[in-house]
Amino acid sequence: MQIAGSKVAEDETTKAAEVFAIGVGECGSNIVGSYLKTSADKRLPSRVRGYLLMNTDRADLTKVRSKYEIPKENTMLYGDSEIGVGGRFMDGYNSVMESKDIIFDQLANLGFEGVSGFSIFTSLGGGTGCGGTPALIELLKQRFQEEEGRRIFVYVIGILPFEGQSSEALNSIWAVSRLLRAQLQERGADLTILLSNRTMLKRILTSRRGESVDYLQRELSVDIADVDSIQTMVPSTIDEGGEAELRTEQAFVELVNPLALEVVESMLSPGVYEGSKDVFPTTDLADYARKLDPVVVPALYTDVGLIPDAGSMPKQIRAMIDYAVRECSYADVGDQPNAESVYYVLSGPRNISKAEHGMHLKEALDKFIAPGAAITPCYVQYHTPESPTNLLVLLGLPKIPELAQIINEATQLVNLHSGASPLKQGWFMRSKGVPRKELVSAIADFRELFSYYMQPSGAQE
Ligand SMILES: Nc1nc2c(ncn2[C@@H]2O[C@H](COP(=O)(O)OP(=O)(O)O)[C@@H](O)[C@H]2O)c(=O)[nH]1
Ligand SMILES: [Mg+2]
Structure with missing residues (x-):
């Protein structure tokens, strides 16, 4: 270092x-x-x-x-x-x-x-x-x-x-x-x-179930019957801003x-210089911006158990990519993100993180990307054979099902504060600082970009 x-x-x-x-x-x-x-x-x-x-x-x-x-x-x-x-x-x-x-x-x-x-x-x-x-x-x-x-x-x-x-x-x-x-x-x-x-919380709760439940029970001094009950704690409580809600949110934040x-x-x-590693192609931080579409969801699979001598490498790589995209993305991209560009960084010991695997990685990524989407590889090779293998996948402009949920929540709120009365319209200026129509058009932008998952019902004009 x-x-x-x-x-x-x-x-x-x-x-x-x-x-x-x-x-x-x-x-x-x-x-x-x-x-x-x-x-x-x-x-x-x-x-x-x-x-x-x-x-x-x-x-x-x-x-x-x-x-x-x-x-x-x-x-x-x-x-x-x-x-x-x-x-x-x-x-x-x-x-x-x-x-x-x-x-x-x-x-x-x-x-x-x-x-x-x-x-x-x-x-x-x-x-x-x-x-x-x-x-x-x-x-x-x-x-x-x-x-x-x-x-x-x-x-x-x-x-x-x-x-x-x-x-x-x-x-x-x-x-x-x-x-x-x-x-x-x-x-x-x-x-x-x-x-x-929301996705990070779900991931933490599934991957470190016992630990997280203990932590939440201690922090919030409540009995948590099961993990699903934590999910339902969220909607009804957080938005209110009361003391218990703030504590819940704080505990969630510490977890994620x-x-x-x-x-x-x-x-x-x-981009971190270390004497014991090589990066190729040489990767400049600006490369992410040059090679990817403007909205990106990362997926990170750490400590991947790729073993070169144990069975078919293409198969192992496919399993690795599937798991990374489906289970390790930082906003839930579902099964068909249909990303328009991808950047991946495979890091690990020299015999694992090597360009020869590129072809298999490309094949494995195929079902998660749109036809013609560009894939940019980067390999970080450590000289020490015991270094862990990590895979970072950056998905450019993927479909993001959970954005549908976010859009629905936002649309409900916009509709709630709608009506001819200036008092109702005034809510937007008062609590956001912008007129209602600016928010309606922001929602429309979103629907357009992520329309893939959208139901036809929208915000009233
Ligand atoms: N992951 C994470 N989320 C946070 C953290 N602090 C606040 N949030 C979330 O950020 C939102 C509130 O924004 P906040 O950063 O407090 O607002 P600001 O200070 O006005 O920019 C809520 O969705 C919180 O759950 C944090 O440290 N980590
Ligand atoms: Mg805050």
Whole structure:
């Protein structure tokens, strides 16, 4: 391992793409903060130049600082309320716009000049990050692309809400549609990577059943009869915002965050310099953006038991791909994601992670992709034979059945607050900061993109 910023790492990486990480809002800051805390000695991967955690909520920021031991200069409070924006994402948007100068000053102090890209971590269902992220991207693109004439790439790692958080479902749809629309003007995210809290929770509950149930019982001091009862705890409780609900949500978050970190780490891994590994083709972080469609769902299968001498390799590889896509994706893509592009990173010992397997991987991926979809391979080879084998599959623009659920939740909410009365229409301005029609068209965007799974019933015009 190299220390970020040390001489060797610098020599190795000056020509490679460097990114700057930004965590916006509570969720975004937690993800970056816990990444730093778990990575050895708070080292950033060699290609991450620096980071900033920003929030409009003083209490949240203070909590993050002490929980993850983040230096003050890496955090920033902005906006004029100090108490956050609630779910009113348009306030999140405007707070960033109005704080442009101080944001850029602080980024400059942290050395963001010259980086090739940014990774922005956020929840999509909140306010500060949900609204702040599109605003930040607009400002960054404006600054680098329009003023300096230099192309930068921006990744968003966006967290979709738990089940039953209908207000958050609506915010998420607005955010993703906004990012995609902005992209048409070269001012959006190059890549929006979706991780879903509801899917991560389900995965954790199935794979670490006993542990998770114990944890939840302890944290919430309730008796959990079976895992299914946890699923039903979610819809009825979380959205209310009461004390018990907050505790439930907090407990869920603690359960899923390690899973979120795992995938972030594995995405960064080809760019982390290590003396004992080779990466080929040489993979630049910007490659993900170049090779993939703008919305991506990752799947990560860790510790794969591929054994070269035990039976047919093509068969083992097919089983590995099937399991990765169906059981290890970070938003449930079902059986037929029909992805329009794929990027995979196979890492492991030299006799396993090798280009000769590419053909079989390609064959195995075939049933999960649209005809003609591009597949981009990357192999990370460790010199140590006992290193674990991991497979990361990034699915570009897959069909995502759970988005149908999110759309339905959002549509119900929009319909609930509809009617001729200005009081009803006023709900949207009051709680989101945008008029109703903007949300209706965001939902329509979504239906179009992911129409595959949609029922004909929609939001009323
Ligand atoms: N996975 C995960 N989700 C979180 C975390 N913190 C909040 N969330 C989710 O994010 C949403 C709320 O957004 P939040 O980040 O609190 O809003 P913001 O601070 O206004 O940007 C809800 O869906 C939460 O369940 C976290 O640390 N990890
Ligand atoms: Mg919050």
